[in-house]
Structure formats: structure tokens, C-alpha cells
Amino acid sequence: MEATKKRFILKIAILVVMLVFAAIAGVKFWQLRHYKETIVLSEDITDVKWLSDYCPSLKDTWLDTPVFIADSGVEGGTVFINGCPHPYEPASTMAAFLMLENIKVEKGKVIIVPRANYSGSTEGMVGDAYPRFFTVETQWGGETFRIGDRYTNPLDQWPDPFTYVNYPSGQNLAYQDIRNLNRTYPGRENGTITERAAYAIMEIIRQEDVDIAIDMHEAEILYPVTSTYVAPAKVLDREKFLETGVMEYIEPERNSLDVAMMAAMNIDQFFMKCAASPNTLHGLSHREWADWSDAMTFLMETPEIFIDKITGPRTEALLYEGKDEFLQNVTDKGLTYFPYDMEFGTPMWYRTARHLSGAMEIINWAALFYDDVECIVSWPLYEEMAEIEEQGIDSIGYFLKNPDAPENEANRFVIYHKPVEK
Amino acid sequence: MRKSIIALVVVALIAVAVPTQLFAAISGAPLKQYECPFLLTSGGQGAGSKMLRLLVNQSKKFTLGTDFFLEDETPARYDYIDSGKYKALVVVMSVTEKGLGASGITIEDEIGYLKKVVEKAQAQNMPIIAVSMEKDARSTIKTNGNERVIDTICPNADWIITIADNNTDGRFTELGKQYNIPVTIIDKPLELVKVLPDIFVK
Numbered sequence: 168m169e170a171t172k173k174r175f176i177l178k179i180a181i182l183v184v185m186l187v188f189a190a191i192a193g194v195k196f197w198q199l200r201h202y203k204e205t206i207v208l209s210e211d212i213t214d215v216k217w218l219s220d221y222c223p224s225l226k227d228t229w230l231d232t233p234v235f236i237a238d239s240g241v242e243g244g245t246v247f248i249n250g251c252p253h254p255y256e257p258a259s260t261m262a263a264f265l266m267l268e269n270i271k272v273e274k275g276k277v278i279i280v281p282r283a284n285y286s287g288s289t290e291g292m293v294g295d296a297y298p299r300f301f302t303v304e305t306q307w308g309g310e311t312f313r314i315g316d317r318y319t320n321p322l323d324q325w326p327d328p329f330t331y332v333n334y335p336s337g338q339n340l341a342y343q344d345i346r347n348l349n350r351t352y353p354g355r356e357n358g359t360i361t362e363r364a365a366y367a368i369m370e371i372i373r374q375e376d377v378d379i380a381i382d383m384h385e386a387e388i389l390y391p392v393t394s395t396y397v398a399p400a401k402v403l404d405r406e407k408f409l410e411t412g413v414m415e416y417i418e419p420e421r422n423s424l425d426v427a428m429m430a431a432m433n434i435d436q437f438f439m440k441c442a443a444s445p446n447t448l449h450g451l452s453h454r455e456w457a458d459w460s461d462a463m464t465f466l467m468e469t470p471e472i473f474i475d476k477i478t479g480p481r482t483e484a485l486l487y488e489g490k491d492e493f494l495q496n497v498t499d500k501g502l503t504y505f506p507y508d509m510e511f512g513t514p515m516w517y518r519t520a521r522h523l524s525g526a527m528e529i530i531n532w533a534a535l536f537y538d539d540v541e542c543i544v545s546w547p548l549y550e551e552m553a554e555i556e557e558q559g560i561d562s563i564g565y566f567l568k569n570p571d572a573p574e575n576e577a578n579r580f581v582i583y584h585k586p587v588e589k
Numbered sequence: 590m591r592k593s594i595i596a597l598v599v600v601a602l603i604a605v606a607v608p609t610q611l612f613a614a615i616s617g618a619p620l621k622q623y624e625c626p627f628l629l630t631s632g633g634q635g636a637g638s639k640m641l642r643l644l645v646n647q648s649k650k651f652t653l654g655t656d657f658f659l660e661d662e663t664p665a666r667y668d669y670i671d672s673g674k675y676k677a678l679v680v681v682m683s684v685t686e687k688g689l690g691a692s693g694i695t696i697e698d699e700i701g702y703l704k705k706v707v708e709k710a711q712a713q714n715m716p717i718i719a720v721s722m723e724k725d726a727r728s729t730i731k732t733n734g735n736e737r738v739i740d741t742i743c744p745n746a747d748w749i750i751t752i753a754d755n756n757t758d759g760r761f762t763e764l765g766k767q768y769n770i771p772v773t774i775i776d777k778p779l780e781l782v783k784v785l786p787d788i789f790v791k
Contacts, residue, residue, distance in 0.1 A: 432778050440723060
């Protein structure tokens with residue numbers, strides 16, 4: 168009897184300990200899920216819409232997200248910038264935030280989505296031990312941002328199928344890609360929540376008559392398409408496909424690949440190459456945006472060693488500084504696709520600055536090829552940020568504005584999946 | 590950005606009046622000359638051949654479809670070579686892992702196609718110009734696709750042109766010595782815009 172009682176007490180004690188662990192973990196998950204980032208919008212932001220304005224069924228879901236518009240009022244090209252399609256590639260988001268806080272538009276219109284897969288930014292990578300947040304050093308202390316996952320949070324879309332079949336190409340993709348925004352284009356108005364977000368982004372491009380659409384990503388340096396522009400050489404003959412179901416590829420009216428190649432050749436501040444979007448690989452922005460709209464489309468990749476699989480511990484320092492001896496060894500053996508130097512690493516400012524200058528290079532070259540898409544815009548660029556870094560100042564923090572400063576009160580914006588009262 | 594475009598235009602204007610090689614950052618063997626029309630193709634299905642097509646267009650001296658042609662696909666490029674109309678074959682060597690995988694052909698297939706391209710060009714007495722101008726189109730690993738394409742094309746080339754960054758290990762210089770092929774080194778791909786009119790004569 169005594170032994171039974173002792174066992175019962177032990178079981179209760181173990182249960183209590185487990186519940187304490189679960190509660191601690193639960194609080195951390197809850198914090199990550201509900202953490203709200205605040206930015207200070209540039210005076211040139213003229214309108215804020217939501218993805219649900221372009222696909223109403225996204226309203227009140229975790230895939231809804233703000234869409235910012237900076238319209239100069241002067242006729243010119245329309246540029247669309249997609250940030251955070253894969254939240255675990257955070258330089259994409261930081262570049263979008265720096266654009267939103269510093270943009271000046273003199274001609275044309277710029278549309279920016281800083282957290283395209285909001286849901287995916289509210290969880291960590293399942294099975295990987297890595298930090299939830301990173302902090303940017305600023306003049307007023309620091310600003311904290313989420314890292315996130317590659318996929319839509321399973322809390323918002325579950326279960327995954329055995330195989331994901333992309334619509335309308337019918338191409339089979341990996342099961343988890345049903346929650347991968349950059350495998351679900353052109354999306355479906357009545358599809359999964361991720362497909363609906365993809366559809367809404369397509370609708371932004373179509374309804375706003377976007378001329379230049381840029382998707383910002385990061386990639387492992389063990390992946391061949393790192394440090395690369397990807398753009399299509401040919402586009403789908405939509406009329407023929409809709410009539411017959413046959414996929415044939417034709418010369419586009421405006422050639423994105425030509426623009427990307429000139430941009431890549433002209434950039435000498437950092438290593439950037441160019442790849443043609445394969446006609447037969449579906450669901451990705453650089454293919455489907457071009458196939459299902461009239462925009463010139465570009466995907467940009469920066470080198471993010473944090474998501475390479477053979478690094479040391481995945482710490483905030485690894486994410487922010489990108490210094491890792493294992494990858495240096497692998498690079499020395501010629502196995503990576505980026506001239507990695509551990510002394511310099513691949514710091515966050517460098518990757519963010521690459522996106523800022525990479526996008527600007529595309530916008531400028533597109534205007535040189537095609538007069539009518541000219542958009543005159545400015546935001547911080549690589550050279551400026553590099554100079555600030557040389558002074559020992561965090562250049563991302565330098566260009567961020569203090570959301571708590573009284574003079575920024577009117578332009579504060581909380582990034583969340585629904586409007587937040589000021 | 591604007592400054593660099595203006596600088597490019599100024600350089601191009603000056604280049605009209607003065608021999609172009611003086612301004613292009615070129616080293617190694619002097620430029621060679623070939624007649625038009627010439628055929629462009631890819632060695633490895635990378636974007637390099639399209640990049641060179643773009644630079645040929647930028648030179649404003651040649652018309653696609655008359656002075657030069659671009660064909661990366663097999664067997665279409667065999668037919669172009671077999672036609673006997675072309676005075677030179679330009680192979681831009683760069684492998685796309687993404688493209689090869691997605692297109693359903695392997696590097697083995699592409700190497701096989703390129704061997705046949707070389708055979709057919711030789712049968713037509715078409716000189717082969719091997720060009721390496723895309724960033725990262727090299728590897729220190731011998732079995733890498735880019736290196737295999739170089740091994741397939743360069744020994745059969747009449748002339749090798751490479752950007753300096755792709756020859757830091759002297760690979761092309763060595764190949765040139767081994768097979769007695771002139772090797773010309775350019776600093777950047779954009780330099781080609783200035784010298785292409787000196788290379789291809791209409």
C-alpha cells in the first residue's frame with residue numbers, strides 16, 4: 168500500500184514537472200506567435216492595403232498582411248517588392264522594412280509587402296534548435312525582430328498531403344510545399360490558405376498593373392542559386408494554355424532576363440550572378456508571376472549561411488554575423504557556390520544591403536531597356552551602408568527610426584496579421 | 590548608378606574614334622577575327638549564351654537572325670551547324686544545376702550533346718570560340734559540371750576567351766599552352782561590348 172502511494176506521488180511529481188516544462192515552452196511559442204514588430208513609415212507611403220483586399224477570404228486569417236503603397240502621383244512604372252516570402256530568410260524582411268522607413272518616390276509607384284507569409288514568421292523551424300528573435304543595435308538601444316520558418320505555420324494550415332500538386336501546372340512537389348508560399352503561385356482564390364495568399368499577391372501584380380516585380384530571398388551557400396538573380400527568358404502562352412491545356416513558352420514582350428543579366432554584370436560591389444528561370448519548374452515567383460501577369464519578374468537570393476545544414480550552433484550571432492568555420496572548410500574545398508570568407512562572414516547588413524542595391528539595379532536597368540517603366544525611387548544602398556559599417560555602427564540600426572519617439576508617433580505602424588490600434 | 594551609366598556611354602563614344610582594344614581591359618592573346626554570321630550556343634545550359642547575345646545586341650553592330658544566331662536546344666543546334674551557313678561557333682561555358690534538373694536532362698546528357706556539337710562543327714570546318722564569362726562558372730572539383738564542359742570544349746577550340754575571375758587558377762592559360770590555343774583574358778563581361786565589332790566582321 169505504501170509502495171503504491173509512493174509511486175502515485177512520483178507520477179504526480181513527474182506530471183507536474185512536465186507541465187511546468189510544457190508551460191515554459193508554451194509561453195515561448197505564444198510570445199513568438201504574438202510578438203508585434205513596429206516600424207515607422209516614410210512620409211512617402213501614401214496608402215496601406217491588406218492582402219485580404221485582393222483575396223477577401225484571407226481576412227481574419229494569419230496569412231493576411233499589410234501592403235504598403237508609395238505613389239509619387241507622377242506617371243511612371245509600378246514596382247512590386249515582396250519581402251519575407253520565406254520568413255527564415257530575414258534579410259528579405261529587413262530590406263523591406265528599410266525601404267518602408269526610408270523610401271522617396273519621385274516618379275511612378277512602389278508597392279511593398281514586408282511580411283508576405285506572416286503566418287510562417289510566427290513559428291520556428293520544426294526540429295531545428297535556433298533562436299526565435301534577433302536584435303538590431305540602434306541609437307535608442309535595440310529593435311527586436313522575428314526570424315520565422317520557411318513554411319506557413321501548421322497551426323494555420325494542416326495536415327499536409329502525401330504529395331503537393333501545384334495548380335494549375337499539375338506538377339508534383341514535396342508534401343510540405345503546400346505550405347511554401349514560393350511553391351504555390353499562381354495560387355487559387357478558393358485553395359488552401361497559402362494558395363490564397365499566393366493568389367492575392369498575383370492579384371496585386373495584376374490589379375495594380377505592376378511592371379517590375381521583385382521577390383527577395385536568401386539561400387544557403389551550398390545551394391547553386393545563391394547570390395543570384397533568377398528571371399524568365401520565356402513566358403507561358405496563357406491563351407493557348409487556357410484553350411488547350413498545352414504549356415508552350417514564348418518570347419515575352421519585355422525581357423526580364425536581359426534586365427537581370429545587365430544588372431548582374433554591372434554590380435561590382437558584391438558577387439552576383441544570373442540564372443534563367445526553368446520553364447518546367449512550377450509554383451515559384453520567377454516563373455508563375457511572369458506566366459500569369461504582364462510584369463517583368465525577378466527573384467533575388469543573398470548568401471545566408473544560417474540555413475546551411477553543416478554549420479556550428481545556430482545562434483543569433485551566426486544569423487547576424489554569418490561566421491562559421493565549418494563552412495569555411497567546405498568553401499576551401501570548393502564545395503560552395505559563394506566566395507565565402509569567414510573573416511567577413513555574411514553579416515545581416517551585407518545581405519540586407521545587397522537586396523536594397525540589387526532591387527535598385529533592376530529598377531534602373533529596366534528603365535534603360537523600357538522607358539515607360541521608369542520609376543525614380545531612393546532608399547539606403549550598399550555603398551552607404553558599407554561606409555557606416557566601417558565606422559563601427561550597425562547600418563541597419565542607423566537607418567531604422569525609433570518607433571517610440573514622439574516625432575514618429577503619426578507614422579508608427581504595427582506589423583501584424585490584422586490592423587492594430589495605435 | 591547614373592554616374593556609371595554616363596561613364597559607360599562616354600567610354601563608348603570615345604571608343605568610336607580610337608582603337609577599341611586600348612580601352613578594353615584585355616590581356617593575353619590578341620583578338621582574333623571571324624566572319625559573320627556566327628552561331629551562339631550554351632555549354633551547360635546556363636544563362637551565359639543569352640548574356641553574350643545581350644552584349645552582342647548592346648554593341649549595336651549586329652542583327653540577331655542575320656549576323657548571328659542563338660540556339661541552345663538539342664537537336665535544333667545540330668541542324669544549325671549542319672546547315673554549313675555559319676562561319677564560327679561560339680560556345681559559352683556555364684552549367685545551370687537548377688535548369689538542368691528542371692529540364693529533365695542531366696549533365697551527362699549535356700556533355701554528350703556537346704561532344705556531338707564539337708564533332709559537327711569540326712565536320713563543317715567551323716572554328717569554335719570557347720567563352721567563359723559568367724561569374725561562378727568554375728570549380729576546384731574536377732567532376733563539377735562546369736569543369737567537365739571546359740574539358741569537352743576547350744581542347745577543340747580555336748580561341749578561348751575568359752573573364753579574369755574565372756582564370757585565377759590559370760586553368761585556361763594552361764589549357765591554351767597544352768593545346769596551343771590562344772587565350773584572351775578580359776576583366777569584365779561588359780568589356781566584350783566594345784571589342785565584339787572587332788572580332789566579328791560582316
